[in-house]
Amino acid sequence: MKLKHLCVENYRNIKHAQFSPGEELTVLCGENGQGKTNLLEAVWLLTGSKSFRNAKDAQLIREDQAFAVVEGETECSGLEKQIRITISGEGCEKKGRRAKVNGVEYARATSIAGTFTAVVFDPGHLSLVKGSPEGRRRFLDAALCQLYPGYLSVFRTYTRLVMQKNALLKQYHATFGAAELLDVFDEKLADAGQRISEKRQAYLKLLTPLVQENYHDISQGREILEIQYKPSFDELGFAHKLQETRARDISAGFCTSGPHKEDFDIFLNGKLAKLFASQGQQRSAVLSLKLAEAAAAQSITGQHPVMLLDDVLSELDDMRQGYLLSRMEQRQTIVTACDAELFRKTDGKVLYVKHGEISETI
Template sequence: MIIESLELKNFRNYQSLKVNMSSGTNIFFGDNAQGKTNVLESIFLASTSKSYRIARDKDLIQFGNDEAHIKMEVRKRGVPYRIDMHLKKNKSKGIAIDEIPIHKASELFGIANIVSFSPEDLGLIKDGPAIRRRFMDLELCQLDKVYLYNLTRYNKTLNQRNKLLKDIKYKPSLMDTLSVWDDELTKYGLKIIEIRKKFIDELKDIIIGIHHQLTGGVEQLKIKYNANVSEEDFHDTLLRIRDSELKQQITLAGPHRDDIQFLINDKDIRKFGSQGQQRSAALALKLSEIELVRNKIDDDPILLLDDVLSELDSKRQNYLLNILSNTQNIITCTGLDDFVNNRFHIDELFHVVNGTVTKIDDRSKILL
């Protein structure tokens, strides 16, 4: 699976861009705030329909324009796909696959399976539960359209139920309808819990070996899925906490409050681990994600790495670079020293300056 080409028009700081990608390692280098990350963001958006930087569509459109366009050509198991995305200031985005418009994001997910890795991902362990739920959701939505459907229905139900909890305060007769939303919430929530549990079970078998190699076998990492409610008592829990929910006017139980726990020697490293332990665990988690996706789709995912090497020591750099040798990699960085020092092969090299990308064919001076 590879991205063959990418075209941007009026996207972020790119008025116009067209690049052809190698099936190996593609590096976009340049100073900060020149537009390197915008390239990765456009690929992520065209693959998932969402920006990993949580921006509104209108914020992705270059200033002074009303629309932006992304065109991405992908080859998967020898089959070509063309993804077109139109972003509009005052309307929903338009998406087409092979020039045929689609109306559901579920039709886009899975064409290009991507794994993204940025310095922020090193905070997967120490930050709050929301970032770990997002990690599960982003990957599962790419791998499992049933999960995507259930998650979408659950979130819609959750929003409606929260609105009802607020409205009951002013119109008590609405209490009679709350049980209907309880049934819907548990219906979709139980399916989410089941799939997440299986996902973490599969991930934990992979992460042990990767973490063992990263740390030289000094420590053993365990990963645990902490469901907010059990599959057996979800509905009963909603009944039990109803008074608290009515008082706080928000749903207090369900998979929207799940978390993942990371343990070394049975100690929660989010609370008791060192910064080094947390970073090693986060790196192991992302590398495990690559291996899990590979096993699931029987193909290599596309890797997006946003200035990650500069955040890692030489040992972790070497380990990560070895992983990259089998995949298509699209990497941003400010300098090339880490790649030169590790004698890492670069297939395509692009210099980014203020929204302009120049392909570098003669690397003799740059790589000295």
């Protein structure tokens, strides 16, 4: 996968900017608050996903403007595609993100998943190690949505069913025919939930050896990483689990088990990383996961996603920085940094970002 050109209009603090990334490494360099992460976020939107900073669509539009446009020329196996994402604000007829690929319009930007693929590292992702299970589930689900277009619809169905079942459980004793209704929900939930959990586990099985290899290399063989998935049901299946937890669900008033409660543990040298990892180790573990996510995508789709790395080298020692710099030169990577110094040793293309504008010189 390649990004050949990006053009951004009325996006965050950027009135208008465009650039052509290099074949391998491109460094977006500049002081704080100039628009480096905004540009990386704009590239990410070409995947069809929402912002990786969890921003609402309206926040992406430049102040006092009605809409923002992000346009990318991409190339995949020699095939060029023009992706145009339009983000409309509150006042517009159709608000939110819409997409056009080679002029063909999609009502929802998420429908273009898989057209352009990228893997992003943002310092917010450090919570993957120490944060709540929700972030780890989101990591798996976001990757699966990009890899398997059908995953998003099963996931949406499951989430909707959980909400509906929760509403019923809250009113259980006051609802006529509640037990029969619960049977209907559980049958549908069992199907969607089973599929989600199996997909996540299969994906993690593919991912784990890749993460381990990355972590081994990043720590120069000094540390061993292990991952353990914590599924919400055993080999008897989710339908069986739902039967088992029915009484508990009714008395709790919500769905107490299922993929929406699953998690995975990361261990470093046998110790739970959530409790014991240092800042540098957390960063290394998250980067290992992200690099593995890209390698796994390549093994499934045949295409290596574009790497988007925001402020990636801070808090890492020289050895770890050196390893990452060498990895960045192997694939198309766009990285942000306050100081271009560390990248001088590379063949990277350096671009300077100031007040939302891009230039080739300081």
